[in-house]
Amino acid sequence: MIQGVRRFHELDPEIKKRYYTRDLISGFFLVSNFDLYRSAAASWRDTMGCVAAPDLPPPEQLPDATRDILIEYSKQVKQLSKTILELLSEALGLEPNRLNQLGCGAGQLLLGHYYPACPEPEVTIGVTDHTDASFITILLQDQIGGLQVLHRNKWVDVQPRKGALVVNLGDLLQLVSNDKFISVSHRVVPKRIGPRISVACFLRPLIHKGDTDSPPVYGPIPELLSEENPPVYVEADVREFMRIHSSRGLDEPSPLQHFRV
Ligand SMILES: O=C(O)CCC(=O)C(=O)O
Numbered sequence: 001m002i003q004g005v006r007r008f009h010e011l012d013p014e015i016k017k018r019y020y021t022r023d024l025i026s027g028f029f030l031v032s033n034f035d036l037y038r039s040a041a042a043s044w045r046d047t048m049g050c051v052a053a054p055d056l057p058p059p060e061q062l063p064d065a066t067r068d069i070l071i072e073y074s075k076q077v078k079q080l081s082k083t084i085l086e087l088l089s090e091a092l093g094l095e096p097n098r099l100n101q102l103g104c105g106a107g108q109l110l111l112g113h114y115y116p117a118c119p120e121p122e123v124t125i126g127v128t129d130h131t132d133a134s135f136i137t138i139l140l141q142d143q144i145g146g147l148q149v150l151h152r153n154k155w156v157d158v159q160p161r162k163g164a165l166v167v168n169l170g171d172l173l174q175l176v177s178n179d180k181f182i183s184v185s186h187r188v189v190p191k192r193i194g195p196r197i198s199v200a201c202f203l204r205p206l207i208h209k210g211d212t213d214s215p216p217v218y219g220p221i222p223e224l225l226s227e228e229n230p231p232v233y234v235e236a237d238v239r240e241f242m243r244i245h246s247s248r249g250l251d252e253p254s255p256l257q258h259f260r261v
């Protein structure tokens with residue numbers, strides 16, 4: 001998959017520009033800095049991607065350079081996401097199927113990032129400090145490194161390991177778990193060597209027009225609430241949640257705070 005993402009980003013710009021758009025919903029896209037002019041700094045990366053669940057775009061809309069592997073990878077990630085959501089349900093003391101039934105993996109967005117080698121890493125940011133809006137994000141990274149998570153107020157490197165995936169907990173999981181799980185702040189620092197390739201699959205509810213008749217609303221899962229554990233969030237319309245998420249700079253506070261009690 002890493003090679004497939006690299007192949008696409010290293011295509012002739014004349015071919016790539018067919019896919020360049022700021023519409024990240026309708027088909028396969030290439031984008032650079034979706035939050036340009038909203039974040040304080042631009043990110044040192046380009047991103048390709050598409051919605052991968054409920055359905056990938058039709059195969060003929062996917063570029064040759066990445067089509068077959070994208071279809072295969074997305075199939076595998078869908079299976080894995082079911083298992084991870086089962087494990088997280090159990091970790092919360094819920095029925096194993098609870099998070100899958102809630103539709104936590106029903107919508108998926110797959111992104112393939114390309115961080116070029118950077119001549120001045122001291123004054124550049126790969127991607128700024130943020131939490132993901134997803135329930136969880138399944139992340140594949142190559143061996144270059146640069147991903148960091150905030151742990152006890154210190155930035156800690158997430159060392160690449162061959163064959164390993166990183167799973168980030170996102171804001172929507174924090175909301176439905178009523179703060180039992182906390183979404184992780186992370187960022188990517190650029191390197192003099194590169195390119196660095198990563199592939200992020202965001203597990204989200206169904207949010208696009210036509211996906212569902214009524215807007216999905218998510219709040220703290222009732223089984224997790226009690227007198228000692230009252231809800232700390234109100235119910236959130238996820239379209240509103242995502243609208244807030246994508247209309248701000250990635251470096252601004254997460255949409256979660258809008259829904260705190
Ligand atoms: O490139 C990475 O390792 C992280 C990407 C990321 O944080 C994101 O896409 O939200």
Ligand SMILES: [Fe+2]
Pocket residue numbers: 130131132186
């Ligand atoms: Fe992220």
